[in-house]
Amino acid sequence: MSDDKGWPLYEVFIRSKQGLAHQHAGSLHAADDKMALENARDVYTRRGEGLSIWVVPSNAITASSPLDKDMLFDPADDKVYRHPTFYDVPDGVETL
Amino acid sequence: MSHSENELAELGAAFDANVAQEKKIEPKDWMPEAYRKTLVRQISQHAHSEIIGMQPEGNWISRAPTLRRKVGLLAKVQDEAGHGLYLYSAAETLGTSRDQMDADLLSGKAKYSSIFNYPTPTWADIGAIGWLIDGAAITNQIPICRCSYGPYARAMIRICKEESFHQRQGFEMMNTLCRGTAEQKRMAQDALNRWWWPSVMMFGPPDGASQHSDQNMAWRIKRFSNDELRQRYIDMTVRQADFLGLDIPDTDLKWNEESGHYDIGEIDWDEFWKVVKGDGPCNRQRLAHRTKAHDDGAWVREAAVAYSDKQRAKQRQHAA
Numbered sequence: 001m002s003d004d005k006g007w008p009l010y011e012v013f014i015r016s017k018q019g020l021a022h023q024h025a026g027s028l029h030a031a032d033d034k035m036a037l038e039n040a041r042d043v044y045t046r047r048g049e050g051l052s053i054w055v056v057p058s059n060a061i062t063a064s065s066p067l068d069k070d071m072l073f074d075p076a077d078d079k080v081y082r083h084p085t086f087y088d089v090p091d092g093v094e095t096l
Numbered sequence: 097m098s099h100s101e102n103e104l105a106e107l108g109a110a111f112d113a114n115v116a117q118e119k120k121i122e123p124k125d126w127m128p129e130a131y132r133k134t135l136v137r138q139i140s141q142h143a144h145s146e147i148i149g150m151q152p153e154g155n156w157i158s159r160a161p162t163l164r165r166k167v168g169l170l171a172k173v174q175d176e177a178g179h180g181l182y183l184y185s186a187a188e189t190l191g192t193s194r195d196q197m198d199a200d201l202l203s204g205k206a207k208y209s210s211i212f213n214y215p216t217p218t219w220a221d222i223g224a225i226g227w228l229i230d231g232a233a234i235t236n237q238i239p240i241c242r243c244s245y246g247p248y249a250r251a252m253i254r255i256c257k258e259e260s261f262h263q264r265q266g267f268e269m270m271n272t273l274c275r276g277t278a279e280q281k282r283m284a285q286d287a288l289n290r291w292w293w294p295s296v297m298m299f300g301p302p303d304g305a306s307q308h309s310d311q312n313m314a315w316r317i318k319r320f321s322n323d324e325l326r327q328r329y330i331d332m333t334v335r336q337a338d339f340l341g342l343d344i345p346d347t348d349l350k351w352n353e354e355s356g357h358y359d360i361g362e363i364d365w366d367e368f369w370k371v372v373k374g375d376g377p378c379n380r381q382r383l384a385h386r387t388k389a390h391d392d393g394a395w396v397r398e399a400a401v402a403y404s405d406k407q408r409a410k411q412r413q414h415a416a
């Protein structure tokens with residue numbers, strides 16, 4: 001058993017309904033892309049949870065580091081002028 | 097990545113504050129090594145329980161009395177395989193590997209729930225498992241849906257949604273037996289006699305003797321003590337047994353007006369520890385079966401890898 005060549009890890013994304021985006025459901029191991037799709041069907045859509053599946057090799061995903069969170073996202077925190085509430089709407093003006 | 101002592105103290109304080117505010121911890125976030133270790137142990141143990149738990153019920157799939165029972169049981173056992181897989185992948189986000197977890201299970205280093213070391217001699221045991229064991233599992237698992245570790249909490253939400261059908265199909269089986277012939281009713285009672293005490297033990301040692309409880313509560317991995325969860329299960333199940341017309345095999349069982357709960361008799365913790373340490377009725381059989389399945393499947397795993405290597409080589413040739 002220790003001589004097993006481990007199968008690569010895939011991330012699974014599922015569209016649950018037409019009109020909704022694919023959403024991360026979990027991950028699984030498979031020998032290749034096709035098997036990853038088949039396994040994803042059996043593991044993550046046994047009760048009609050999906051209409052479409054994406055599988056992506058986990059090592060193909062580039063992720064931001066939590067340590068860079070401040071550097072990446074702080075700059076947006078003080079830009080209140082990007083929100084509609086920053087602007088004055090005079091009394092009596094509607095549908096604005 | 098190594099941190100200075102000051103940085104570690106800062107990271108630790110931020111972690112504690114986040115957890116205390118019910119913020120979730122995600123895989124790449126900094127976490128104390130002990131938190132990581134505890135989660136790997138708990139989640140992999142949980143995954144192993146789902147996988148080993150397929151055996152006592154799988155034993156009856158080919159002998160289910162009707163097609164309705166057979167499709168239900170088959171779907172349930174298939175769900176348990178799925179639960180094992182969700183949990184293995186949640187554990188992997190903490191840096192352990194699937195091969196490592198498999199190896200730890202097969203070598204006996206990793207534990208799984210002792211309940212699956214009891215045998216299923218009759219069809220009524222299958223009803224009792226769905227009703228009692230899945231019932232106890234649900235009681236245990238619902239609070240874990242709010243666990244501080246994101247991937248574990250998400251896996252548990254998915255699992256809990258699927259579990260309710262497991263418990264219902266078991267209760268339906270018991271109800272059918274209880275409303276059948278005298279012999280069928282006796283089968284149901286016998287099964288309850290076999291499974292009642294092991295199911296009560298599923299919640300683990302009493303609060304005073306539980307090793308990891310306080311820290312796990314502080315880390316929001318655990319929300320209620322073993323004894324609290326056990327009481328919840330007992331109160332719920334005693335009423336259901338009443339409905340079925342079955343007797344809980346405990347002469348000390350009685351309603352406590354003051355506490356508003358059922359009191360039960362002494363739990364045989366010697367038996368619990370004996371089964372945990374490997375001397376239950378089926379410990380050896382369960383592991384031997386799992387090992388055989390793993391070994392018998394080796395050629396399939398190898399063939400799948402060889403096939404995918406070949407396909408990839410072909411694609412490269414086409415591209416060239």
Ligand SMILES: [Fe+2]
Pocket residue numbers: 146175176179255259
């Ligand atoms: Fe399960």
Ligand SMILES: [Fe+2]
Pocket residue numbers: 176230233259262
């Ligand atoms: Fe279940």
